[in-house]
Amino acid sequence: MKGLLLAAGITLTPFMVAAQERVLSIGGAVSEIVAELGATGRLVGRDTTTTYPPELTTLPDVGYMRALSPEGLLSLNPDLILLSEGAGPPETLAMLEGAGVRMVKVPEGHDTGAVAEKVRVIAAALGMAAEGAALAEKLDAEITAAAAEAATGGPKPRVLFLLSNSGGRLTGAGTDTSAAAMIALAGGTNALPGFSGYKALGDEAITAAAPDVLLVMTRSGNAPSEGADYLDHPALAATPAGQAQRLIEMDGMFLLGFGPRTAPAIRALHTALFPGEG
């Protein structure tokens, strides 16, 4: 009898996806989507980049998503681990696979279709395909609408996204970055089209970029705003953005996450870029 039950259990396993009750979410956008799907109650842990919605921050933190520790993850006894594509290191993932934990990789991406794709993958893994399809469609429509509205603005301002300012050395966003994608969706032009990824910028490169607006991330916690530091930077101060004192500060995960909040983020950035409108 026991053997029969066991056999039945094994055959049934593939159809029992919905039974996975202990879910670990690695990646800010992944966690936001899980929450948006209404599955917050199934989460048993999160990574450091999961900061929204705020109630998720009370979950145990397994560390930075690219430096996960195998025992730390296993200690939460998860049935399913949802991983953002960049999660690692590979050794940890290989070990978790060896321990028999189900893992689903959620693709990264920063175009209009990326959010819907993430939602579908996560929903399928959670056994909520129907809810996922609905949410994907809804978010997709919202993003398309927000981008369409944003595209109607006047002359496109040149936007320079700055990742960091360490002692006056600036790192800016080139092409193929989520920052560049958001700038384009919100109706701006990326001021750094010459390279891909995030790169350190020389003073002359900043002058040549001639940004009309600077876009930076708000610091986490209660740290004082960095805005003044950027506007005081000698090379930046000489640009049109520096002279007009135009700097936009936005939450990094909100702006660059490509999750459920992307449509409002496009709208918020658009409003900040075109203050004269409506």
Next chain:
Amino acid sequence: MTEASLAAPLPRAPRPGHRLPAAAVTAVLLVILGLSAVASLSLGASGIRPWEIWSRDLSPSERAILFEIRLPRLLLGLLVGAGLAMSGALMQGLFRNPLADPGLVGVGAGAGLGAVLAIVLGGLLPLGLQTALGTHLVPVSAFAGGWVAVLVLHRVAHLRGQTSIATLLLAGIVLSALAGAFTGILIFIADDAQLRDLTFWGLGSLAGASWAKLMAAAPIVLAGMALTPFLARGLDAMALGEAVARHLGQPVERIKRGAILAVAAMTGAAVAVSGGIGFLGIVVPHILRLAIGPGHRLLLPLSALFGAALLVAADTIARLVVAPAELPIGIIMALIGAPVFLWILLARRGQLEV
């Protein structure tokens, strides 16, 4: 007259009064080693204890935690700790300099460059090779980088059957600078994610420990260790100067080459599997010299014991303090090791000798 001129370069006379009996030190180190090993196997983010294996059936993931995560990690920690501390002792003996560490023969910089190359450019390799190497790409490349650096250095410093220690030292600094420059270029072209990988690699961690890594690193580190008993007496003689050692009948060239080879093997393999764990190679031999004196026949094996114990203890702390996340072990080593070492320096100023 001849006696006086011969005696002039000799180091200060040893002070046996401050020494502790070697047997007692060994016993203490063995106890520390045993305690940290038990702690490492028993403590972790999950509550599982090794002795539960006899009292109840373990779930597959509990089994995995004990046998696939904690056990290989403990063994790798012992191996890496012993290898790094022994390498440090060898280097300080070889260079007759208390600041010498494996970095001086370029192993560290070479291995670092190898690791960075793999992290940044690994994606450009043919797909077949990538899949074949898998997660071993970074360690293999780091090990190769370390060895290339040592071979180049040895070639530069070797002239007419003699290895010049001064040339070795200078060439090591130059080669490290060159490797640093190449690393800088790679860091410049690295993307954001790769940069974060580089940072974490540089801080060192045993988190990726697996049986496969252990099996790859163990023979190399153990081979390096097996060389050291043959070097101890020679290094003691070389403390009096190379010329004196030669007059004492020591095969100075062979000792130099053996020491470099042993360091390259132990440090190369250790760095390859654990990243940049600094500090161990300097702190461990110095503390031991204060306890048992500078004789290499005791210093080398006890450095291995102490280094292994210290690294395993630090790794256990690294796994516990922010569980279920974990800190890079390099942070723990420096955070605990540096103040302790400073305290010893202050308390026993003037007694450090190599």
